[in-house]
Amino acid sequence: MSKINNVAIVGGTHGNEFSGVYLINKWQQHPQLIARPSLKVETVFANPKAHGENKRYIDADLNRQFSASNLADFSLANYEQSRAKALHQQLGPKSKPNMDLVIDLHNTTSNMGPTLILLEQTPFYKQLAAYVTMQMPEAVVFLDEPEEDMSNHRFLASCGKYGVLIEVGPQPQSVLRQDVLEQMEQMTGHILDFVELYNQQDLPELPKQVEAFLYLDSIKLPLNDKGERLAMVHSNVQDNDYQPINTGDPIFRTFMGEDICYQGEKTVYPAFINEAAYYDNDLAMSLLDKVYLELE
Amino acid sequence: MSKINNVAIVGGTHGNEFSGVYLINKWQQHPQLIARPSLKVETVFANPKAHGENKRYIDADLNRQFSASNLADFSLANYEQSRAKALHQQLGPKSKPNMDLVIDLHNTTSNMGPTLILLEQTPFYKQLAAYVTMQMPEAVVFLDEPEEDMSNHRFLASCGKYGVLIEVGPQPQSVLRQDVLEQMEQMTGHILDFVELYNQQDLPELPKQVEAFLYLDSIKLPLNDKGERLAMVHSNVQDNDYQPINTGDPIFRTFMGEDICYQGEKTVYPAFINEAAYYDNDLAMSLLDKVYLELE
Incomplete structure (x- = not known):
């Protein structure tokens, strides 16, 4: 088992999904809230330009730009296609990621409650899902469409060795709800706690099935x-x-x-x-x- | 008492408030749904350009452009300022309106249910409020901030001799909810029924207080x-x-x-x-x- 050393928490991948933007801002001012002894945790504001214009994106959906072929094609040069290449340098590269775990924060207008989206179904992800739902029974585990391999995955979170999305709703675009923000903050905390316990090989007994x-x-x-x-x-x-x-x-x-x-x-x-x-x-x-x- | 002869139902004053846009479209295809014997009812799509771009407005909030001074100032020439002048020609002018009643359809992301917003508190408006809440007990009556006179009012609905807004929520921007659409359609129907009964001098007994x-x-x-x-x-x-x-x-x-x-x-x-x-x-x-x- 290799330890998780570097974690990135990403907000504002979609500019009008406000909870992540405000949480990132809070954690930049109070980094002790996301600090864990065995980890280096950093925050990333993925699409500040779209947030400044109060839109999901400027030219194209940023969270669809991270396939290997898109990242390698420098003729794809609009704002999000360029931003994806920069983020891939910062968080990846996928072949040898700087980040062991990427946590990408999202909101939905749908009534999905606090949802944990997993990119793969390997033992690390299963243990994570088991721990989070044990700590937060209202959490829902959502398994993304299986991709052939992560290099072709289009999501930002696929830049890390491991990648998850936290998707919380219902929240209208451009609105900040207290309940939704708190659920996102809680789930992020449980994920960081899990990684700390995973590194310490000190996980509690987990359910056999999730x-x-x-x-x-x-x-x-x-x-x-x-x-x-x-x-x-x-x-x-x-x-x-x-x-x-x-x-x-x-x-x-x-x-x-x-x-x-x-x-x-x-x-x-x-x-x-x-x-x-x-x-x-x-x-x-x-x-x-x-x-x-x-x-x- | 003078009869109400011409009624305009306006949708899409804010381009990302979808219920009105879709109802206008439905009624254009099925005008019998809004026909009443003593009335000429027409539908108006107020801000098609903003709807096309899935935004509230292009340059400025259309529903703040209808004061006498704005309408008279031809140096105010952005899209909504120009569109307001055109709509004022079509629905107004305020000095001698083409429309006896303007019904302007809006959505909110707030949990306001079906709300009827009145621009003034004259006997016609009070009777309308009494009739609508009698037919639709879940409806809420909202009295706009009193203006010195209607000529200075900034809302589109002030172009008519009488003007009301139907404001229904909660509905996220760019979303169409069945429940919200049905409440808007019901309230519009009750308003048209009221006007027909008012013209016929055949109103039922109304509550003394609303x-x-x-x-x-x-x-x-x-x-x-x-x-x-x-x-x-x-x-x-x-x-x-x-x-x-x-x-x-x-x-x-x-x-x-x-x-x-x-x-x-x-x-x-x-x-x-x-x-x-x-x-x-x-x-x-x-x-x-x-x-x-x-x-x-």
């Missing part, structure tokens, strides 16, 4: 042939992130008042329901499978 | 001498629009965990709590007085 939700697919709002929306997310689904959707359940309501029902054969669990940032591409929600992480 | 909330003031978040925020809206206040705040109640929480309490001597009622659009100017909430409208 419930998690595995990303399957995203579904779009119904559109007409001009690309105009015909329906909204159904009120039965709205705010019910992680609650089961079964075959035949209504998931959309047309503007004329008709229900459109889920046709899949398997029970699925939605997240990012009606997320504001996904409106450009007409995404309605992500669909997840409920799975269990087995610890050794 | 509870309402009168705008007093707006308060800002606590800032340091660099203009940086020191605190957030307190979780005791968050989402509790229209619930009383008494002397000594905590209203802010500093980032270091201390409570800041309300110092006013009089009980007040907040609205627009933590509204995303007011974050540029650090407004935390509006404070209102609870009053009663007396019908003759």
Whole structure:
């Protein structure tokens, strides 16, 4: 087992997700709040320009720019494509990362509560998920779509040897809610505590199994042939992130008042329901499978 | 009593408040839904350019551009200042309005439910408020800050002989919620029904008194001498629009965990709590007085 020595906590990857921006600022002024004896912890403000303009991004979504091919292509030169290359120098490179762990802080307008998103399912991640949910039972574990390997992953957190996202909602863009900020702060603290105990080989007894939700697919709002929306997310689904959707359940309501029902054969669990940032591409929600992480 | 002949329903005055934009679109395709026998009802898409860019506004808040002095000053030439002059031609002029009633549709990220905002407190408005709250008991009546006269009012709705806003939340910017859209559609329908009955002199018996909330003031978040925020809206206040705040109640929480309490001597009622659009100017909430409208 190799120790985790260097940790980066990243805020403002999306400029209008305020909790991370304000927490980073607080921790820069009070670094003792994130200090742990065996770690060097630093804070990074990922997209200050987008935050200054109160937008998710200036030219392109920063959290989709970290695949090996994007990072190697210097003709990709807009603000976020350039910022990604700089952040990859600072946090990575992926081949030999400066950072053993990257914690990337995000908000969603969806009712997802405090969610821990894991990029992989190796023993380190499973133990982390077990510890965090033991300390914070309201936390949800979300397993990102498996990538062939981390070098092709598009997320900022993939720059580190290990990478996680903390995703907390519901919070409208450009708003700071006390409850959401506190949940993000608590989950960050539990992750840092875990890493300290992991380094000291002093972890408490962890559960053998952890419930998690595995990303399957995203579904779009119904559109007409001009690309105009015909329906909204159904009120039965709205705010019910992680609650089961079964075959035949209504998931959309047309503007004329008709229900459109889920046709899949398997029970699925939605997240990012009606997320504001996904409106450009007409995404309605992500669909997840409920799975269990087995610890050794 | 003079009849109401021409009514304009306006959506998209703020480009990222989606309910009005989608309702206008629906009613343009199905005008029978807003038709009433004694009325000519038209729909107006106030700020299509801002909606196209998924923003509240391009250059300036359109709903602050309708004072007589702004409308007369042709050196004020940015997009919204120009658009305001065009809308004033279409809906006004205030001296002799084309529209007897302007209904302007808005969303808020605050938990204000379906709110009817009245620009004045004349008998027509009081009867309207009484009818709408009788049909829709969850509706809240909000009395705008009294202006010296309507010619100086900055809101779009002041272009009409009468003007109201329908303000429904909570809904994040750029999101369409079924519940919020339905409340906006219902309230619009009740207003049109009222006008039809008013024209026919066939109003039902109305309550003699209607509870309402009168705008007093707006308060800002606590800032340091660099203009940086020191605190957030307190979780005791968050989402509790229209619930009383008494002397000594905590209203802010500093980032270091201390409570800041309300110092006013009089009980007040907040609205627009933590509204995303007011974050540029650090407004935390509006404070209102609870009053009663007396019908003759």
